[in-house]
Amino acid sequence: MIELMGSQAGRTTGGQVLRGSRTTGHLATLSGPALRGSKYLLAGFLLAALWLVAPSAGVPAGPTATADTGAEVTLTLLHNNDGESALLEQMNVFGPEGERESVAVGSIAAYKAVVDRETALARSAGNAVINVYAGDAYLAGANLLCGRREGNPLFDAIAQQAIDYDAHVIGNHEFDSGPDLFERFVRALGPHPFLSANLDFAAEPGFGDLIDDDGLISGADLEAPVIGRSMVVDDQPTGARFGLIGATTPSLPQVSVPRGVAVTPDLASTAGAVQAEIDRFLGLGVTKIIFVSHLQSIANDVELVGQLRGVDVAVAGGGGELLTNPEVADSLQVLPGESAEADATYPFEVLDADGRTVYVVTTTGNYRYLGRLDVEFDAAGEVSRVVGEESYPRPVRPADSGSDDGAVAKDVGLVAAVELPLRDCLSELAAVKVASTEVLLEHSREAVRSRETNTANLVVDAFVDSFERHGAANGVPDSAWSNPVIGLQNGGGIRQTGGEFLPVDGSVPGPIYLVGLLDLLPFGNSIVVIPDVSAASLKDAFELSVSRYPEPNGGFLHVAGISVTYDPGREPGSRVRSLTLANGDAIVNAGAVIAEAPRLTVVTNSFVAGGGNGYEMLAGYPGQVQLPVSDFEALLGYLEHLGNVSARDARYAASGDGRIRFAETPLAPAAVESGQAQEPTPAPSSAVKSDRQDSAPSPGPSNGAQIALAVVIVPLLAVFLIAAAWWIGRPRERPSRGRG
Numbered sequence: 001m002i003e004l005m006g007s008q009a010g011r012t013t014g015g016q017v018l019r020g021s022r023t024t025g026h027l028a029t030l031s032g033p034a035l036r037g038s039k040y041l042l043a044g045f046l047l048a049a050l051w052l053v054a055p056s057a058g059v060p061a062g063p064t065a066t067a068d069t070g071a072e073v074t075l076t077l078l079h080n081n082d083g084e085s086a087l088l089e090q091m092n093v094f095g096p097e098g099e100r101e102s103v104a105v106g107s108i109a110a111y112k113a114v115v116d117r118e119t120a121l122a123r124s125a126g127n128a129v130i131n132v133y134a135g136d137a138y139l140a141g142a143n144l145l146c147g148r149r150e151g152n153p154l155f156d157a158i159a160q161q162a163i164d165y166d167a168h169v170i171g172n173h174e175f176d177s178g179p180d181l182f183e184r185f186v187r188a189l190g191p192h193p194f195l196s197a198n199l200d201f202a203a204e205p206g207f208g209d210l211i212d213d214d215g216l217i218s219g220a221d222l223e224a225p226v227i228g229r230s231m232v233v234d235d236q237p238t239g240a241r242f243g244l245i246g247a248t249t250p251s252l253p254q255v256s257v258p259r260g261v262a263v264t265p266d267l268a269s270t271a272g273a274v275q276a277e278i279d280r281f282l283g284l285g286v287t288k289i290i291f292v293s294h295l296q297s298i299a300n301d302v303e304l305v306g307q308l309r310g311v312d313v314a315v316a317g318g319g320g321e322l323l324t325n326p327e328v329a330d331s332l333q334v335l336p337g338e339s340a341e342a343d344a345t346y347p348f349e350v351l352d353a354d355g356r357t358v359y360v361v362t363t364t365g366n367y368r369y370l371g372r373l374d375v376e377f378d379a380a381g382e383v384s385r386v387v388g389e390e391s392y393p394r395p396v397r398p399a400d401s402g403s404d405d406g407a408v409a410k411d412v413g414l415v416a417a418v419e420l421p422l423r424d425c426l427s428e429l430a431a432v433k434v435a436s437t438e439v440l441l442e443h444s445r446e447a448v449r450s451r452e453t454n455t456a457n458l459v460v461d462a463f464v465d466s467f468e469r470h471g472a473a474n475g476v477p478d479s480a481w482s483n484p485v486i487g488l489q490n491g492g493g494i495r496q497t498g499g500e501f502l503p504v505d506g507s508v509p510g511p512i513y514l515v516g517l518l519d520l521l522p523f524g525n526s527i528v529v530i531p532d533v534s535a536a537s538l539k540d541a542f543e544l545s546v547s548r549y550p551e552p553n554g555g556f557l558h559v560a561g562i563s564v565t566y567d568p569g570r571e572p573g574s575r576v577r578s579l580t581l582a583n584g585d586a587i588v589n590a591g592a593v594i595a596e597a598p599r600l601t602v603v604t605n606s607f608v609a610g611g612g613n614g615y616e617m618l619a620g621y622p623g624q625v626q627l628p629v630s631d632f633e634a635l636l637g638y639l640e641h642l643g644n645v646s647a648r649d650a651r652y653a654a655s656g657d658g659r660i661r662f663a664e665t666p667l668a669p670a671a672v673e674s675g676q677a678q679e680p681t682p683a684p685s686s687a688v689k690s691d692r693q694d695s696a697p698s699p700g701p702s703n704g705a706q707i708a709l710a711v712v713i714v715p716l717l718a719v720f721l722i723a724a725a726w727w728i729g730r731p732r733e734r735p736s737r738g739r740g
C-alpha cells in the first residue's frame with residue numbers, strides 16, 4: 001500500500017460537521033500480475049523520483065521531516081500577551097466607598113515565579129510544555145525610557161530572557177519607535193525565535209542577518225536571534241513535535257511605525273500567508289499545529305481561524321480579553337477587583353474552514369495573568385480532549401500582595417536585575433515636580449477614545465501653545481482671522497501606563513510629576529504644523545474620528561481652537577453637523593461646509609500628520625513643518641507656564657468645556673463599524689512623515705499558490721505513473737485487466 005502524507009480527510013457527512021482527523025491519503029492498494037516484478041519496481045522508482053522533485057514545484061524547504069514519536073501526548077501551552085513594559089506590580093483598588101481595598105498584582109518577578117511553578121507541575125505530570133509570548137513585548141513610557149537611557153540595559157529584554165519562552169510573536173507596539181528599537185530588542189534577547197508569517201523585513205537592512213533563510217525555524221540549538229514565519233518545536237522529554245506559526249495585525253501601518261517592514265494588507269491575505277505555513281508543516285508530517293497571533297482582538301482571530309485548515313490551537317494577543325473556565329472557581333482564575341468577559345470561555349471554540357474545532361485562548365496583559373491550556377493529542381495529531389481542570393488563566397499575585405490565594409514569592413534574580421534598578425530610575429523621575437492641579441485630570445482608555453476629557457484638552461492646548469512659542473521662528477505664519485490655528489490629538493496617543501488620572505494617586509489638590517507626563521505621552525512624537533488645510537478636509541478628518549462611535553477608538557480626535565458637534569445616528573459622511581472656530585465662525589453648519597470658510601493651520605503630532613489612524617487626508621498636504629519640540633516637551637512647557645491647573649479654569653473642568661458635543665439622535669443598529677484593530681501608536685520624532693507603506697505586499701516569496709498546485713498535481717501524477725506502470729505490465733493477449 002502506497003501512502004502520501006499531508007492530505008486532509010473529509011470533514012462532513014450528510015451535512016453533519018465531524019471532528020475528523022488528519023490522515024495519510026491512500027492512493028490505492030495494488031496487487032496482481034500487472035505490478036509484479038520489474039514493473040512494480042518501476043512504479044516505486046517513479047514515485048520516489050516524483051517526491052524527490054516535489055520541492056521544486058513550490059513546496060518550501062525546511063527542517064528535516066523527522067517524525068515525532070506518533071504517540072498520544074498531553075500538551076501544556078503557557079501563554080501571555082501585551083506585557084507592555086509593566087515590569088513592576090500594579091495596585092487593584094476595589095470595593096464600595098468607605099470600604100475600599102487594595103491588592104498588589106502582577107510584576108515580572110512574580111510572573112516568572114508563576115511560569116516556573118506551572119512548568120514544573122506540567123513536567124511532573126509527564127506533559128509536553130510550550131511557552132509563547134503573543135506580542136507587544138514592550139511599550140513606550142517611563143519604564144522603557146529607563147531601559148533606553150545611555151548605559152542602561154533594556155529591562156524588558158533582561159526580564160524576558162530570564163523566562164523560558166519558546167518563541168515570541170511580533171506585535172504592533174514593537175514598532176512604535178520604528179524598527180530600530182525592535183532590532184535592538186531582538187539582539188538583546190539573545191538566541192531566540194521571533195515569528196510572523198505576514199511580515200517582510202527585506203527593506204530594512206538592519207535585520208539582514210536576523211532573518212531565517214526559508215522562514216521555517218528549527219527550535220533546537222539556536223545560536224543567535226532569528227526572525228521567521230514559523231517554527232518546529234521538538235519537546236525533548238516527550239519526543240512530541242509541534243509547529244508554531246505567528247501573525248501580526250494587518251493594520252500595522254495605521255497603528256504603528258513599521259517604516260520599511262511590509263505587512264499583508266488584510267485578514268484574507270494574512271490567512272493565505274498562515275495557510276502556506278500550515279501546508280508546509282503538513283507536508284513535513286508535523287500535525288500538531290499552534291497558531292499564535294497579535295491581531296488586536298479575539299474577534300479578528302475568530303474571523304481568521306475560520307479561513308484556515310489544519311490548526312489545532314490558537315493563541316490570540318492584542319485584545320486584552322480575560323477568558324475564564326466556568327468549571328473553575330473565579331478565586332483561582334480572576335484577580336481581586338477584576339471581572340472576566342461575560343460571553344466567552346477559556347478556551348473559546350471556533351470552527352475552521354473544514355468544520356474542525358479550533359481552541360482559541362488569550363488573556364489580559366501587563367504580566368497579570370499566565371494562560372495555561374492543557375490539551376490531549378491522539379496518535380494522529382488531533383486534539384482528543386481539553387483537560388478542563390487544568391485549563392484556565394493563572395493570576396499573578398506577589399506573596400506580599402495582601403492576598404494569600406495563589407500568591408508566589410518573586411523570582412529573586414529578576415528582582416535584583418530588573419525591579420530594583422528600574423525603581424531607582426523611576427524614583428529619580430518622580431522626584432521632579434512639574435506643576436500642581438486643583439482638579440482631577442482624567443485620561444482613562446475608554447474616555448480618551450470616545451469623548452472629551454480635561455487631560456486631553458490640556459494636551460491639545462499645549463500643542464497650540466507650542467505653535468505660538470515656536471511657529472514664527474520656524475517659518476510658519478502667526479494665527480490670524482485669515483489663518484485660524486487649531487490643534488488635534490488622537491486619543492490613542494494618550495496612554496494609561498502610569499494610571500488613569502493626574503495626580504497619579506487620584507487626590508487633589510496635588511502635584512504633577514515628570515514621570516506622570518512621560519507615561520501620559522510616551523511616544524516622543526514631534527509637533528507638526530500643517531498649513532493651508534481646507535474645511536472640507538477637516539470635515540473628512542472628523543468624520544473618521546467619529547466613525548466607530550460609541551466603540552472606543554484610538555483615532556478619536558481631541559481639539560483646541562475649534563468645537564465639533566456629532567450626530568452618530570446619521571449615515572457615514574453626514575455625522576459631523578457643525579465645526580465652529582474659537583472666534584465663533586462656523587466652517588461647517590448643518591452638515592455642510594461653508595463656501596467662504598477660511599483655510600486653516602492644523603497643529604498635531606507627527607503620527608496623525610503622517611496619516612496614522614487613517615488620517616491620510618491630512619498626510620497629503622505639502623509644506624508640513626516639524627517644530628523642534630516633542631508632544632511631551634510641549635505639555636511639559638505648557639504646565640510649567642501654567643504652574644497650577646485651577647479649579648476655576650473652565651477648560652479643564654471634570655468633563656471639559658464642551659469642545660466635543662454629541663446630538664441626541666439614537667444610534668442606528670449598523671452605526672458601529674467593527675472588525676478592525678483599534679490600538680493606536682505614534683510615529684517617531686525624527687520625521688514628519690514616516691516611510692511606512694499604507695498597504696503592504698505579502699511578506700517574502702508567496703508559497704501558498706505553489707503549495708496548493710503541488711498538492712493537486714503530485715497525487716494526480718502519482719496515479720498517472722502507477723496507471724502507466726500497470727499498462728506496461730498488463731497481459732497483452734487479454735483484452736481485459738489482469739485479475740491478480
